[in-house]
Amino acid sequence: MTILLIDGSSRPNSNSAAFGERLLVGLPHQTIHLASAHLNFEHDYRETNHPQGDPSDDYDHLMAQFLAAETIVLSTPVYWYNMSGQLKVFLDRWFDSFTHGVSFAGHRLSLLIVGADDPVHKAQPVIEQSVKLSCDWLKMTFLGTATAVADLPGDIQKLPTLPADAQKLRQILTLTTD
């Protein structure tokens, strides 16, 4: 079963993508770089006659790939102690799909976080909480989080080993994709 890795960074050769690729080495997966996609902000049309959604950008295409995957790995840099705007906008846009009756149930999500300033203590709780609660609300299974300290491009490749939480997450992903 193929895993979908979603790189939420805004830069090429991102640590977020590198973390995901290192985590998933040897496991069948596809990678989406949100920075390469055209994604508009969410617009809440609930109290208007406008249909909820925006067919003018890449969201529907991204979401088709999301829904085709049973297991998804979200990977984000820490931006101001939270997830990147790119990833947040993608998550906000889930509301469009939800409004149109799309079921998220049964999909399995995990989360990778990369930051420079003590991300385990300063960013992970906030990001993990929002992703976990969103999974609960949308009836997706949350598989876990792994966090790495990295700043410059190439920092992830220089880590001698994956952090312990990433090794644990890899085991879970290996079992769930067998």
Ligand SMILES: Cc1cc2nc3c(=O)[nH]c(=O)nc-3n(C[C@H](O)[C@H](O)[C@H](O)COP(=O)(O)O)c2cc1C
């Ligand atoms: C706009 C911006 C805000 C950032 N804010 C934080 C932050 O709040 N905490 C932190 O630990 N690192 C922060 N960083 C550093 C990045 O998280 C770090 O460089 C990370 O490795 C970038 O990952 P990427 O290569 O996947 O984009 C910030 C970087 C940028 C560009």
